[in-house]
Amino acid sequence: MSLTRNEIIEILKNPVAESTSFSDVDNSLFTAATATARALFNNTVYQRGIIEFSSYCRKNCHYCGLRNKNTDLVRYRLTHDEIMQAVDNAASIGMGTIVLQAGEDEDVNPHFIYTIVRTIKEKYNLAVTLSIGDHPDDVYRLWRDSGADRYLLKIETTDTDLHSLYRPGQQLYDRLNRIESLQRLGYEVGSGIIIGLPGMTEENLTDDLLLLSTMGLDMIACGPFIPHPQTPLRHAKQGSLVESLRVTALLRLLNPAANIPATSALDSLPSGCNNNGRIMGLNAGANVIMPSITPDEVRSRYSIYPGKNSPASTQHSAVKQLQSKVQQAGFTLSSQAGSSMRRTFGTQSAI
Numbered sequence: 187m188s189l190t191r192n193e194i195i196e197i198l199k200n201p202v203a204e205s206t207s208f209s210d211v212d213n214s215l216f217t218a219a220t221a222t223a224r225a226l227f228n229n230t231v232y233q234r235g236i237i238e239f240s241s242y243c244r245k246n247c248h249y250c251g252l253r254n255k256n257t258d259l260v261r262y263r264l265t266h267d268e269i270m271q272a273v274d275n276a277a278s279i280g281m282g283t284i285v286l287q288a289g290e291d292e293d294v295n296p297h298f299i300y301t302i303v304r305t306i307k308e309k310y311n312l313a314v315t316l317s318i319g320d321h322p323d324d325v326y327r328l329w330r331d332s333g334a335d336r337y338l339l340k341i342e343t344t345d346t347d348l349h350s351l352y353r354p355g356q357q358l359y360d361r362l363n364r365i366e367s368l369q370r371l372g373y374e375v376g377s378g379i380i381i382g383l384p385g386m387t388e389e390n391l392t393d394d395l396l397l398l399s400t401m402g403l404d405m406i407a408c409g410p411f412i413p414h415p416q417t418p419l420r421h422a423k424q425g426s427l428v429e430s431l432r433v434t435a436l437l438r439l440l441n442p443a444a445n446i447p448a449t450s451a452l453d454s455l456p457s458g459c460n461n462n463g464r465i466m467g468l469n470a471g472a473n474v475i476m477p478s479i480t481p482d483e484v485r486s487r488y489s490i491y492p493g494k495n496s497p498a499s500t501q502h503s504a505v506k507q508l509q510s511k512v513q514q515a516g517f518t519l520s521s522q523a524g525s526s527m528r529r530t531f532g533t534q535s536a537i
């Protein structure tokens with residue numbers, strides 16, 4: 187489907203229904219997006235298990251609880267064996283992909299990651315995604331050589347001023363260059379944005395959507411901003427559920443073949459989603475879930491935003507509960523890798 191910049195802005199500026207149900211305009215948007223997803227994926231939902239293996243980070247993004255200056259956070263780093271135990275667990279509960287995610291931890295040697303990926307690839311027929319931030323090209327190459335299939339590097343916002351405001355010392359063009367390097371190295375590459383950072387307008391979001399849809403991405407993610415009490419944005423307003431669902435649906439319409447996750451942040455909104463946000467994401471055109479499979483001993487300390495990995499539920503019960511909700515909502519869970527359809531269908535962007 188092709189949509190102009192003005193049409194997208196208009197959709198994003200539509201008033202939000204007062205009641206708990208969506209407006210007719212939103213319902214037709216979500217129906218069109220679901221139909222587009224169904225045409226390529228049927229009702230299949232791919233499962234990527236995330237192992238959050240280190241909560242150390244050298245950076246200071248204003249929105250994120252893992253920021254280096256958050257001295258209240260008790261940090262952790264998993265060992266090789268602990269990560270492999272989590273991988274074994276992920277394989278046994280049907281994940282088709284392992285996502286290794288962490289802050290930018292300077293004390294993790296690139297060869298540590300290399301060995302982990304090799305070990306996973308030798309033991310299992312699982313896809314491996316890395317989500318560990320900014321590194322030099324030779325490190326990205328080393329990890330690609332280890333067998334890593336995918337890399338996830340979010341741009342967060344395409345507005346250059348907001349980008350450098352909320353990601354101190356970081357420039358949007360550096361991030362875009364890194365994404366191109368990863369693509370040249372043969373990774374399937376994912377990127378995405380946060381919805382509703384303070385100061386973000388519908389025009390900004392539209393530009394985000396349009397840029398993301400021309401980058402040849404294999405995966406695109408968007409999740410609502412959730413204020414974290416130990417960050418400079420502690421008093422800011424949370425991102426909107428409806429806006430996040432609209433962006434998910436628009437991403438699907440603009441990128442029919444992309445993998446689009448129903449992000450965990452949709453379920454963690456303190457108000458508005460009734461813990462059903464990820465199902466709403468699937469009903470707005472998403473085709474992937476990414477449950478945390480980080481061990482219980484540490485998972486609540488991976489505190490990017492409040493409610494990320496609820497301390498009230500164990501990893502096992504949280505995944506089981508999510509899996510049954512997805513099935514009850516009429517989707518079929520897949521344990522396949524769910525590799526990029528873009529590789530099969532050529533360029534996916536419809537703009």
Ligand code: 5AD
Pocket residue numbers: 249250251340342379380409410411412413414451490491
């Ligand atoms: N709210 C929502 N998403 C966040 N992220 C980081 N902090 C927040 C927050 N407060 C997202 C960013 C980052 C990913 C690891 O988590 O998109 O890339």
Ligand code: SF4
Pocket residue numbers: 243244245246247250251252253254288289290319
């Ligand atoms: Fe570190 Fe990523 Fe959080 Fe930024 S968003 S502080 S890079 S973990």
